[in-house]
Amino acid sequence: MxxxxxxxxxxxxxxxxxxxxxxxxxxxxxxxxxxxxxxxxxxxxxxxxxxxxxAAKSGRRANTDASPASARLVQSTNPLEVMEMRLMIEPALARLAAMRASPDEISRIFQTAQSPDNLSPAQADQDFHRAVAAGSRNSLASELHILLHRVQNDARLRFTDSDTDSRTTEERVKARDAEHHMIAEAIAQRDPIKAEKAMYDHLELTQRKLMGLGLRSGDVI
Structure with missing residues (x-):
């Protein structure tokens, strides 16, 4: 084919x-x-x-192990730790994507940078970050990224009520899409330093919101 x-x-x-x-x-x-x-x-x-x-499961254990890694991790972590790990991993993924992503992967990154009307704000956001992770061409890092998002999505680790789809304002979605486009542009320009910084700045805003820190000039929540 x-x-x-x-x-x-x-x-x-x-x-x-x-x-x-x-x-x-x-x-x-x-x-x-x-x-x-x-x-x-x-x-x-x-x-x-x-x-x-x-990820595909294989072997006899896969059929009997009903406790995925994400479910176990939820018991021993918290939202702040999840964000700390995302800040360590995802800027590096954006950097790698700027160096390695194929034209088709870059097209997918741009496509998901714009939140579609038929997806919830949370799902649209995850689709973008998954596309960047795929563009990094590092399968292990991509798996770690997926695991982090599964842990983050657990109901027991919801950040705050303001992070729910029902309270995600249209202004915040537009601002987030603009941040996504900045990351996508840097990746398309094959600028790893710019891509890494744009991703870090994007995630840092979420971390500041989670920690209840004051906003900086120009921040939109």
Whole structure:
């Protein structure tokens, strides 16, 4: 299958995931799209790298282990620790993306930088950060990033009520999209230093909000 057709398969699978959190077994999907298992697995790998699909489980233990790593971590961490880790990892991912992301990955980063009307503000934000992580071309760092977001999304670790979708103002969404576009532009310009700083500044604003620190001139919450 050509690269264009593989990308088309990825798009179709991503659309399916918007209406369901799980996909049908590989055999059924391969028959549905009339593709080989090899081609299907390449598309699934792309989705996992972008954070749109959980990592594949394998082995007998995968069938019996009902306690994912994120559930265990929730018991021993807090929102401040999550943000500290995001500030350490995500600026580095943006830096790597500026050096390594393919044209298609950069296009995806730009696409997710604008919050669509059919997604909640929280989901739109996560889609952007997952796209940047995928563009870093570092699978281990991408997995750590996905794990952090899963821990952060646990109801027991909600930052504050002001972070819920119902209280995310239109002004904040616009400001956040503008911050995302700055990161995307730096990545597209292949400027790793600028991309790293833009991501750090973007996340630092969230951290300041979480810690209840005063805003700086120009900050929008």
């Amino acid at each position: 050509s690269t264009d057709k593989t990308e088309g398969l990825v798009d179709h699978l991503r659309e399916m995931l918007q209406s369901s959190s799980e996909l049908a077994p590989e055999r059924i999907l391969a028959e549905q799209f009339n593709v080989s298992r090899h081609t299907l697995r390449k598309a699934l790998k792309t989705l996992r790298g972008a954070g749109d699909l959980p």
